[in-house]
Amino acid sequence: AQKITQTQPGMFVQEKEAVTLDCTYDTSDPSYGLFWYKQPSSGEMIFLIYQGSYDQQNATEGRYSLNFQKARKSANLVISASQLGDSAMYFCAMREGLSGAQKLVFGQGTRLTINP
């Protein structure tokens, strides 16, 4: 079974609009972390935002916020006021547990295109 599901292969948004990228996850571990990374065409994975399973508030980092709904097992990324430079692949990833190896499990990604 897929541990991380990103159901939107591609998204097209007008510049300056807000965009929500969907991510659902599956785990039975009570301790986990959820990450979003951005991958431009150059290939480098850029860390955007992190949400821990015990965090009470939704994470925010500048224009990025994470809409964390624990009961629904969803961790959607919201980008406010999108910019042309936001065009890239976006990956949701999960780390399970607090000990041992930090193995990140990634979704298939969503390709975001910002139109001028």
Next chain:
Amino acid sequence: DAGVTQSPTHLIKTRGQHVTLRCSPISGHKSVSWYQQVLGQGPQFIFQYYEKEERGRGNFPDRFSARQFPNYSSELNVNALLLGDSALYLCASSLLPSTDTQYFGPGTRLTVL
């Protein structure tokens, strides 16, 4: 501060050859992880090393091996290359192996002909 660096940037090999990929973590980071990203998919975990010890291994054959050096840099070795090994190989570093955010390097794009 410099980020994670990887070398080489691109590499072309033929089937059956072996390859060594190199990674230098962010200064102060002691944990290095390796991921394989096949075109059109998300990265898949290969190895994690911390303080020169293997902390975890993904579902990859024994042709894949890695090591970490005293300066925390790391090498990924792949023997008997197959066409299916063509991928972007990403290295990530973190302060500690279990709970910290992993920061990725630019990757090495390996093409096997």
